[in-house]
Amino acid sequence: MSAGTTEQPGVAVVTGAASGIGAAVAAELRERGWRVAGLDLTASGAVDLALEVDVRDGAAMAEAVDRAGRELGDVTAAVSVAGHYAMAPLAEITTEQWQRMLRVHLGGFTNLARAVLPGLLARRSGSVVAIASELAIGGGDEDAHYAAAKGAVLGAVRSLAAEAAPRGVRVNAVAPGPTDTPLLAPDSPWRDRDYLDTLPLRRLGSPQEVALCVAWLLEEGTFCVGEVLNPNAGAVI
């Protein structure tokens, strides 16, 4: 480790920690010595504090982050992973589906950021990572609502990054490609061999690979601000 350029493990709040990428992030951080509060609709497994909360609910998120700080110590990092995925042709996306996409992804990220930033800014340290998607960058057939929500997350990340960096707090993102998680149904087109063969890597990404990128941004990406890491198996280059 190079002296002075590495953030020490602290307390991280991870949303979506009950499964998939969120669970992998929680596991990777705990392995590195972090204490992790897992926030999800259902109780997260291997975490130091499991809190059941809907990321769309700003007041509940503020209360959960507050409790994480009281029980685990000052929160030094936050990772916004909670999300859901669905495909639909543009004309068939209902208002309800559209709003749910935006409230979960963009709302979930901004609710988390609103809850943790006052503490981070007061201590002039720490960082926030949002999970976006390769589809936010490249778009995709029948992905308008998901891609719009994830694209909005990237815009928010880059703006918040510019706003928080002068005050000592870093905000970055990771935009995975199709990843082997429960969000991809067994019959998902993203699991088709024909699709996988179009990827330079010829396979789905793993939650662990995404978690490595998240952990790196928190601990070692100390000169990364508004940056997006793309572990997407080469889906978007």
Place this chain on the structure above:
Amino acid sequence: MSRTDLTGRVALVTGAAQGMGAAHAARLAADGATVVVNDREPSEALDRVAHEVGGTALAADLSDPGQVAELVARTEETAGRLDVLVANHAYMSMAPFLEHDVDDWWKVVDTNLGGTFHLVRSAAAGMVARGAGRVVVISSIWGLTGWPEASAYAASKSGLVSLIKTLGRELAPHGVIVNGIAPGVIDTPQLQVDADAARVPLAEIHARYAEAIPLGRIGAPEEVSAAVSLLADFRLQAMVGQVVQVNGGELRGRA
């Protein structure tokens, strides 16, 4: 799982006599790799870096394709194999476009872009044969934005971005993962070139650059080396053909 472990791996870092290259060599050695360091000419500085990382110094002028091939061959001979190539070398000169000496203009491109092309060409053969390898190419923020009076340097670094993307696509099916890094303003001896071009003291250049960076400071070489370490991690394959920006927020989202 934890941080990058390169125990048993061999890395070659070009342009390693000073600045970022020396930092990359130190980091990869700290991650467990056997490191071969290269620079254009033999020097005490290069020998010192090699000594510090417990590795080997091999001088070669990378604008000469013959010397590039020999460098890779000697690396594989000396260290037994080559797993991680870090193409960090660069030649830089600045001049107004219409005044830039044409031979010097091509020297910038042939060293930075051509040198890396020949390096990967030589190094990839062994990696493909073993079905595993990591190539990390150092581009530049100026390769993404362009910069006045740096047409040769920006063109060479921009060309590297396309090379990274293309080789990422082409070599990933063979297990060879190619990515790049576009550093912003980093505290290296190269800043003296910018200071000289602007005809101001070095401290003034540091301050001017820091003003344009949301984080309010220029970067440390070790912060770029951290990205090299990430991209050299053999557990991480899903990052392929990507350019990681390490610039303190000066440029957000253009790679």
